[in-house]
Amino acid sequence: MSMQIITDPNRFQEQALKLRCQGKVTGLVPTMGYFHEGHLRLMRWARENADTVLVSLFVNPTQFGPGEDLTSYPRDMERDKELAALEGVDILFAPSSEAMYEPGFSTRVQVPALSRTLCGESRPGHFEGVATVVAKLLVLSLPVVAVFGEKDWQQLALIRRMVRDLNLPVAVHGHPIVREEDGLAMSSRNAYLTPDQRAQAPAIHQGLVRTRDIAEQGERDCRALLDFFSSWIKEQLPLGSLEYAAIVHPQTLEPLTELEDEGLLAVAVRLGRARLIDNIVCR
Ligand code: AMP
Numbered sequence: 371m372s373m374q375i376i377t378d379p380n381r382f383q384e385q386a387l388k389l390r391c392q393g394k395v396t397g398l399v400p401t402m403g404y405f406h407e408g409h410l411r412l413m414r415w416a417r418e419n420a421d422t423v424l425v426s427l428f429v430n431p432t433q434f435g436p437g438e439d440l441t442s443y444p445r446d447m448e449r450d451k452e453l454a455a456l457e458g459v460d461i462l463f464a465p466s467s468e469a470m471y472e473p474g475f476s477t478r479v480q481v482p483a484l485s486r487t488l489c490g491e492s493r494p495g496h497f498e499g500v501a502t503v504v505a506k507l508l509v510l511s512l513p514v515v516a517v518f519g520e521k522d523w524q525q526l527a528l529i530r531r532m533v534r535d536l537n538l539p540v541a542v543h544g545h546p547i548v549r550e551e552d553g554l555a556m557s558s559r560n561a562y563l564t565p566d567q568r569a570q571a572p573a574i575h576q577g578l579v580r581t582r583d584i585a586e587q588g589e590r591d592c593r594a595l596l597d598f599f600s601s602w603i604k605e606q607l608p609l610g611s612l613e614y615a616a617i618v619h620p621q622t623l624e625p626l627t628e629l630e631d632e633g634l635l636a637v638a639v640r641l642g643r644a645r646l647i648d649n650i651v652c653r
Contacts, residue, residue, distance in 0.1 A: 373455040375462045379470065379510055382463045386424060386511040394421040398513035398540075400504060403427040403464075404444040405453045408548035408556035412517045413457040415545055424511050425454055426463045428470065433499030439643070444561050463511070470506065479505045481535070484528040487623050488616060488636050489647065500525055501532050508538055515541045519548070521555050523636060523649045527623055547648070549575065555648045562644040566609060571646065573606035574639055578650040581635055585652040590629045592617040595652070603639065610641035620651060629653075 376382045389396050397420030399412045416423045427450060434440035447464070454462050478498050484490075485497035508516060518526045526544050533542055548556050553575035554568075563571060581599045589595055596615050603612045617626050620634040629652055636649040 373451070373459050373462055375451065375464060377465055377469065379465050382461070383510045385461060386513070389422050390512055390514070395515070396420055396422045396424055396511065396513045398424045398426065398507065398511050398516045400426045400507050400516065400518070402429045402443065402558065403450050404446055404558040404561070405450050406556045406558060408519060408521065410453060410457055411548045412519060412545050413454065413459055415543070416515070416517050417458050420515060422460045423458065424461045424463060424513060425459045426507050428465055428503070430499060430503040431467050432471070432502060433496050435493055435495060444558050470503070478502050479532065481528045481531050484524065484531055484623055487618065487625070488524050488614065489638060490524070492613060492638070497525070497528055501528060504529055505532065505536070508540055513540055515543055517543045517545055520544050520649070521547045521557070521647065523634060524623060527621060555646070557646065559644045559646065562642060564642060567642045567644070570607050570609050571641060573603065574637065574646060574648050577602040577606065578635060578637065578648060582650050582652045585629055592626050592629060592633065595635070599635070599637065607639065607641070610639050613638040613640055613645065617652065
């Protein structure tokens with residue numbers, strides 16, 4: 371079956387419901403497009419674990435703040451269509467903003483406990499935009515499973531919370547971070563980096579790995595670990611600056627002072643026009 375491209379939300383819902391009523395295991399991969407290997411691996415996971423693969427491609431305006439990169443966000447619909455088709459995607463849902471947000475649209479989904487920390491601090495309203503659009507996408511497609519990347523760990527934690535709280539009938543699968551050979555987490559926003567910035571960018575992942583190793587060698591004080599990471603970034607990434615580094619509980623995202631069993635080291639770095647996020651689990 372060749373890939374179907376649907377732009378109308380009602381048609382997408384009809385098709386997705388029909389598939390589900392036929393007993394198909396449907397898998398949804400929500401994206402903002404400009405596909406890289408990270409997106410493709412999520413699609414591949416869905417291809418291997420579902421009968422029918424649905425991919426949404428929507429640069430959701432409500433999750434961008436004023437002055438953020440909504441208008442300059444990289445887009446390449448033709449290439450994305452080709453790549454999705456090559457991955458065996460069944461339906462590519464690519465709605466317009468007007469179709470997703472009709473005049474008078476007013477409902478908002480909030481998950482306050484998981485929205486205020488980390489990226490939520492510098493991006494007010496971002497996670498409300500994410501939760502609302504993901505809720506809409508899940509209700510439009512009612513997938514058996516929805517796949518999200520661990521690169522956006524806070525987003526994944528929030529979606530898991532929302533799905534439980536609202537009893538949405540979907541299993542959420544978190545996919546491990548897909549990296550470039552030099553360790554940089556893949557991101558559509560890596561396209562913003564100049565060659566000099568790109569050359570320094572792997573320092574983010576290297577710093578995460580070193581900090582995790584220090585934790586595993588017995589340093590359990592989060593302040594000391596975070597100090598190490600921030601000095602590392604200062605030395606190794608002179609073109610960039612650290613927006614935040616935090617060690618939090620992996621599910622509740624509450625800040626930790628001591629590492630007991632597991633903590634998530636989550637960071638955001640500004641590098642030229644790009645804001646890059648990454649994380650690693652410390653045990
Ligand atoms: P985006 O198009 O950036 O909104 O990403 C769409 C989905 O792909 C989200 O669930 C992301 O977490 C996931 N994703 C993006 N980059 C990566 C990556 N490098 N590794 C794993 N998942 C990713």
